[in-house]
Amino acid sequence: MKLFLDTGDVDEVRRAAELGVIDGVTTNPTLIAKAGKGFRETVLAICAACPGGAISAEVVATDYDTMLKEALEIASWHDQIVVKVPLIEPGVRLVSTLSERGIRTNVTLVFSVSQALLAAKAGATYISNFVGRVDDVSGDGMEAVAATVEMVESYGFESEVLVASVRHPQHVVQAMAARAHVATMPYSVIAQLFKHPLTDIGLHRFLDDWNKAGLSIFSTVTA
Numbered sequence: 076m077k078l079f080l081d082t083g084d085v086d087e088v089r090r091a092a093e094l095g096v097i098d099g100v101t102t103n104p105t106l107i108a109k110a111g112k113g114f115r116e117t118v119l120a121i122c123a124a125c126p127g128g129a130i131s132a133e134v135v136a137t138d139y140d141t142m143l144k145e146a147l148e149i150a151s152w153h154d155q156i157v158v159k160v161p162l163i164e165p166g167v168r169l170v171s172t173l174s175e176r177g178i179r180t181n182v183t184l185v186f187s188v189s190q191a192l193l194a195a196k197a198g199a200t201y202i203s204n205f206v207g208r209v210d211d212v213s214g215d216g217m218e219a220v221a222a223t224v225e226m227v228e229s230y231g232f233e234s235e236v237l238v239a240s241v242r243h244p245q246h247v248v249q250a251m252a253a254r255a256h257v258a259t260m261p262y263s264v265i266a267q268l269f270k271h272p273l274t275d276i277g278l279h280r281f282l283d284d285w286n287k288a289g290l291s292i293f294s295t296v297t298a
């Protein structure tokens with residue numbers, strides 16, 4: 076499964092990219108606004124911080140003509156960019172147009188498998204099924220993810236199912252169980268993926284025993 080970082084914070088992208096486990100970055104208007112710098116400047120800095128990664132940058136218009144202009148502008152900035160488009164009627168039409176032009180797209184704000192079907196038929200590169208926001212209103216966000224994976228595979232669509240709005244490591248585990256292609260998450264969730272109490276306990280024991288034995292990797296003393 077691919078892991079994307081969901082952020083507009085370039086420093087977070089640099090830290091995550093150094094781990095060697097990140098395949099891309101997703102941004103959205105809220106995350107870009109939070110970054111506090113220009114949209115193009117932020118997106119290009121993210122591209123540089125995650126070389127070769129798929130970097131999603133979202134249009135903000137809601138009429139087709141303006142969305143198309145915005146999409147072509149954004150796509151022109153860098154070949155790593157994936158144009159992010161909301162799942163609304165002009166958005167699906169835009170995805171069809173961009174797909175015909177060979178421009179990669181990430182269809183966002185997807186909550187149902189019927190919405191995902193439209194994105195897949197339009198040629199979306201990624202379909203962003205939001206899970207956390209469904210859970211936040213006592214639903215089961217992962218249900219639509221599993222149905223979307225089943226749909227994409229059953230009908231042979233090339234779209235990749237991207238689990239978005241991830242709140243905790245269990246969402247990542249569930250995304251794998253649903254056989255999703257990608258999960259995007261905040262840096263805080265990436266950090267939580269490392270954590271297990273038995274790892275900490277075990278490492279402490281290893282080092283304690285090593286130190287008690289007075290051993291050194293660089294020691295010149297032969298046994």
Ligand code: G3P
Pocket residue numbers: 081101102103205207208239240241259
């Ligand atoms: O950026 C897309 C998505 O991951 C954002 O979800 O619910 O954390 O705002 P959320």
